[in-house]
Amino acid sequence: MLTRLAVAGTVVLLLAGCVQKSEAGSSGPASQPTSSAASSSADSSSPVVVSPIPFSPPPPTTITPARPSTKPAPSIEPGGCPTSALTVRALRGSGAAGHQFAFVQFTNASARTCSLTGYPGIQLLLAGKPLGQPAVRSGKPISTVRIAPGTSVSANLMNDSSCNAPISDSVQVIPPNRTEKIVLKLALRGCPLTVDPVAPS
Secondary structure, three states: OOOHHHHHHHHHHHHHHHHHHHHHHHHOOOHHHHHHHHHHHHHHHOOOOOOOOOOOOOOOOOOOOOOOOOOOOOOOOOOOHHHEEEEEEEOOOEEEEOOEEEEEEEEOOOOOOOOEEOOOOOEOOOOOOEOOOOOOOOOOOOOOEEEEEEEEEEEEEEOOOOOOOOOOOOOEOOOOOOOOEEEEEOOOEEEOEEOOEEEEE
């Protein structure tokens, strides 16, 4: 029993000594973290100054209104006046010794300017059948004639009325550079007939 107590006392003494050493050894350095923590606490309590970022408003957006096109619309019907755009009339003109005169008038009934160039095809008719030969071209110079909406051009006809031929009751007209046939009333002796190119009326 004495031996065990002695050993136990030695252990207690040794443990007490270790505790004292630990307390003595930690007395110095332990003060440093306190100082550092205090310093950190002091730093964190200081107000943080943030410089504002200057605001620059975006430049105003300029909207340029669309300008209407200054390019004019095509004023000439491509390929000349279509037959559907024309109003055609055949009219008698004044006469002279041995000759009869007439003319075929082409009026632009459309909303666009168009043109005609050259000679129309002309054939006198009687009871729906050809009377004499088709009109012969006079040989006068041709030119392209612009026809504004509502305006007209014409081609003159002339025959040699000295022949003893029947008188037509109508005439077949083909506009220049077209193939459509238009039949109109016209009384003209069926003698050799000439036609001029279209020209301003």
